[in-house]
Amino acid sequence: MPHSGLSLSAEELRAFGYAVVDAIVDRHEHLRELPVASIPSRTRMEALLRTGLPEEPSAPGHVLEEVLGSVFANTTRVDHPRFFAYVPGPGNVVSVMADALVAGFNPFAGSWVAGAGAAEVELVTVDWLRQICGLPPEAGGLFVSGGSMANLTALATARHQLPEETWQDAVIYASDQAHSAVTRGARILGFAPDRVRIVRSDADLRMDMAALRRSITDDREKLLRPFCVVGNAGTTNTGAVDPLDAVADLCEAEELWFHVDGAYGAAAALSDRARPLLAGLGRAHSIALDPHKWLFQPFECSCVIVRRGTLLRETFRAVPSCLKDSDLTVEEVNFRDWGVQLTRGFRALKLWMSLKVFGAAAFRRAIDWGIVLAEHAEARLRSNPQWEIMTPAQIGIVTFRYRDEARTPMEMDALQRAITEALTASGYAMLSTTELRGRVVLRLCTINPRTAKEEIEQTIAILEEEGARCAAATTDTSPTRAQ
Ligand SMILES: Cc1ncc(COP(=O)(O)O)c(C=O)c1O
Incomplete structure (x- = not known):
């Protein structure tokens, strides 16, 4: 039985x-x-x-x-229309159902033999993302769990191009605004801390090209081996985009791998508004792009795309004896050979289904709306001199501070955190702080297409009330001020 x-x-x-x-x-x-x-x-x-x-x-x-x-x-x-903290996760309902289907049918997306339909959908969907990014047809990639894994996969592929005996001298360059996923990825791959060069960013928090050039020259003089520059296509802190074209030129001249961390911002290349800001994206050797951020997918849905797609297979392929009968060598693809995972879920389906159901034009408009909302927030903040704009609205992110000239820098930092906590406690909305040049700032990330302009205005109005209240409260209780 x-x-x-x-x-x-x-x-x-x-x-x-x-x-x-x-x-x-x-x-x-x-x-x-x-x-x-x-x-x-x-x-x-x-x-x-x-x-x-x-x-x-x-x-x-x-x-x-x-x-x-x-x-x-x-x-x-995190998909609430008034969740503005970190990077919001505004999924879409078609993808929710797609995830249910994936769990219900449970295809094995690691090999063609076990999941040809899943593999073909993944090939097609990655190719759509490739086109959005402006990479050539020979580029290829796969879906992974998140931006951290996408960056790690790209860096592993980049390093694999070097002779193994040179790995310990290989140096990666990233700006001081790069996400910690990049430096953590390098650490996991075995790069010593002094083989990851953190390059100063300029006044706009974009990679300082002169500093990058100097660093590379210095390292060559020390007989180290510069091999990879990581550019940001939308930093998590401020949405700043590095001068990707200039980085690509430098990488070409110096024969370096050009990786773009576009986990947050690369999807915005779908929008006519944002595409010019991302000029140079299509010149990358590899790109990390997270559909679970700005392509409105439920977690976990990220994509890594490599300019010469075959390099993924060269880097990751490992065929144990138990898998030899599914080791096809013709046109068919075994995604288990392209990345870290052997058993892997069918992450592509949700993006594929939602793009088909809603159409790419709807995604484009939804991305545009996020950009408009951040600009609207900036304009509203500028209308009250109590606010200081720290970085203007850039692809969906604006950062700012509540002013109080009488406070010390430390007290100002504490005030920004107190305002943030007060807003969260109100239950109405949530944002998060970050640090720019060592100072705490408030940060709104407005990529949820269901957010209304009025909700941005109401959130700022509450921040103003809480700012005044927190400022008065800390002034009253501060012993230094009472004296
Ligand atoms: C620019 C950037 N890179 C990498 C990551 C890490 O992505 P994940 O959290 O999906 O691993 C993030 C997350 O916010 C990000 O914004």
């Missing part, structure tokens, strides 16, 4: 599935009315969820209730 303990009857499964779909649809319908942030204490979460291993079964409906009431109710809503 086959064991039926891990199944539901068709009827039970349908009822359960419909309840799950209802929960998802209700959430999307009412998301705007829910608080943005929910950050309970560890003690509270332990009390809610800590149990022993459940030996006996429970009704699926009860477990679903627990998930909704205890898990998701205690989770910050």
